[in-house]
Amino acid sequence: xxxxxxxxxxxxxxxxxxxxxxxPKEMITIVDRPVIQYVVQEAVEAGIRDIVLVTxxxxxxxxxxxxxxxxxxxxxxxxxxxxxxEELRSIVPEDVNIISVxxxxxxxxxxxxxxxxxxxxxxxxxxxxxxxxxVDDDGLERNDLAGMIEAFDATGRSQLMVEEVPHELVYKYGxxxxxxxxxxxxxxxxxxxxxxxxxxxxxxxxxxxIGRYALPGAIFPLLAETPPGAGNEIQLTDAxxxxxxxxxxxxxxxxxxxxxxxxxxxxxEAILAYGRRHARYGEGFRELLTRYSGEx
Numbered sequence: 553x554x555x556x557x558x559x560x561x562x563x564x565x566x567x568x569x570x571x572x573x574x575x576p577k578e579m580i581t582i583v584d585r586p587v588i589q590y591v592v593q594e595a596v597e598a599g600i601r602d603i604v605l606v607t608x609x610x611x612x613x614x615x616x617x618x619x620x621x622x623x624x625x626x627x628x629x630x631x632x633x634x635x636x637x638e639e640l641r642s643i644v645p646e647d648v649n650i651i652s653v654x655x656x657x658x659x660x661x662x663x664x665x666x667x668x669x670x671x672x673x674x675x676x677x678x679x680x681x682x683x684x685x686x687v688d689d690d691g692l693e694r695n696d697l698a699g700m701i702e703a704f705d706a707t708g709r710s711q712l713m714v715e716e717v718p719h720e721l722v723y724k725y726g727x728x729x730x731x732x733x734x735x736x737x738x739x740x741x742x743x744x745x746x747x748x749x750x751x752x753x754x755x756x757x758x759x760x761x762i763g764r765y766a767l768p769g770a771i772f773p774l775l776a777e778t779p780p781g782a783g784n785e786i787q788l789t790d791a792x793x794x795x796x797x798x799x800x801x802x803x804x805x806x807x808x809x810x811x812x813x814x815x816x817x818x819x820x821e822a823i824l825a826y827g828r829r830h831a832r833y834g835e836g837f838r839e840l841l842t843r844y845s846g847e848x
Contacts, residue, residue, distance in 0.1 A: 554701045554766060556672055557600045557679040559591060560664035562608040562655040567684075567814045576611045577814065578683045583827050587813050588614055589643060590826075591683045596648055598697035600679065604668045605652045618643060618650040660785025666775040674769040677704060680788075682763030684814035686822050687713075687806065690829065696806040697764060703740040703804050704766035710792065710801040711740060713764035715810060723749050725760035726789060728803045734759055740802040746789060748782070759803060761789075762810050771795055 565577030572580070578588035595603055607614060621640070628637040644650060655667045665680055672678050679701065689695040700711045714728055726748045734757055735741030747756060765788075774791040781787040795801055811825065812818035827837040 553599070553705055554677045554679050555600060556602040556604065556676065557595045557681055558604045558606060558665055558668045558672070559588070559595075559681050559683055560606045560655075560661060561588065561611055561614055561683055562606055562664055563658065565814070568816075568819075576614055578611075579613050579617065580813070580819070582686070582813070582819075582822050583830050583833065586617060587686065588617070588683050590686050591681050592618070592644070592650075594687055594689075594695055594697055595679065595681060596645060597695050598679075598701055601647060602649045602651060602671075604671050605650065606655050606664045606667045607652050608655060615650075615652050658785075660780070660783065660787055662775050662778055662786035662788040662791055665788055666772060666786070669772045669776075672769055672772070674772050676769045678767060678769065680763075680765040680767060684812060685763040686811045686813055687762070687764065687808055688811065688822075688825060689808040690825075692807055696804075696808050699738060699807075700740075700764060700766050700804040703802065707740070707802065708768075709740075709742075709799065710768060710771075710795055711766040711804045712743070712746075712761050712792070712801065713806050714759040714803045715762050715806050716758050717760045719755070719758050720752060722755040722758060722760070723752055725749065727755050727757060728759050728761060729756035730759070730803060735803060735805045737805050737807045740804045743796060743801050743803050745796070746793060748789065759805065761803075762806070764806075765792075766804075767792075767795075770799075 561578050565572035568577040579586040592603055605614060625637060651671055653667050653671060655664050687696055696713060700713050704711050717725060726746055727750055728743050729745040731742040731744045771791055774794050778786050778791045781790050792801060811822035813822055828834055
């Protein structure tokens with residue numbers, strides 16, 4: 553069973569500038585909590601208990617967010633703000649470990665994942681969650697990450713989470729080439745390959761990789777031997793392609809939907825989606841939307 557997850561958070565967040573100039577992009581808030589907290593919650597709900605943050609010296613705010621803040625908690629307790637105190641204490645459940653490792657220089661996503669090798673080891677499977685993307689599983693009995701992990705456990709084959717995107721936008725994504733018919737939502741299907749940002753007329757499907765992976769520890773030796781590729785960086789997709797040729801890789805088609813919080817409009821859409829149903833602020837937020845929707 554997969555119980556460990558790697559979250560690469562060392563990047564500079566250039567797509568989020570100027571908001572990310574002084575704070576990590578992962579700490580930009582969606583309603584009342586940072587993006588990274590939603591991603592960690594997703595992992596925890598899928599059964600992950602060891603979360604490895606691959607981070608950078610400038611990202612200490614992320615580590616601090618998941619650490620205990622004794623002085624703040626003591627102040628809240630003294631003032632009788634018990635509800636807020638419990639909310640802070642529940643950011644990380646007691647049985648979940650947050651582990652940080654440093655990526656000393658930006659050598660690509662593959663290198664970032666490789667930095668977690670001393671913690672994960674070569675014999676244990678793990679998940680990778682890219683924190684730019686929020687996976688919204690509202691209304692589902694279990695989240696998509698849990699479904700993908702179950703598919704990995706059942707087959708032993710690596711899994712890439714995918715979602716259908718408009719055909720005219722496939723050039724923006726990594727697009728998978730299924731073997732045979734594409735998998736239905738909530739199911740996995742074998743891959744014949746993966747094409748990064750294909751031309752619209754050459755795309756083998758409309759299924760895009762969205763930043764969730766279930767991988768064996770055996771990918772670490774492959775990453776260690778993978779030469780720099782696009783952008784002179786070590787690409788995770790290159791190692792996954794080698795893995796596909798050796799033992800096969802599946803695409804697991806998600807049922808929820810995603811928000812790309814590394815892009816301003818995706819971030820705003822996430823605020824709309826999460827804000828409207830927020831337990832504390834949802835009603836007021838919906839009233840605001842109604843008020844502003846009538847303005848030109």
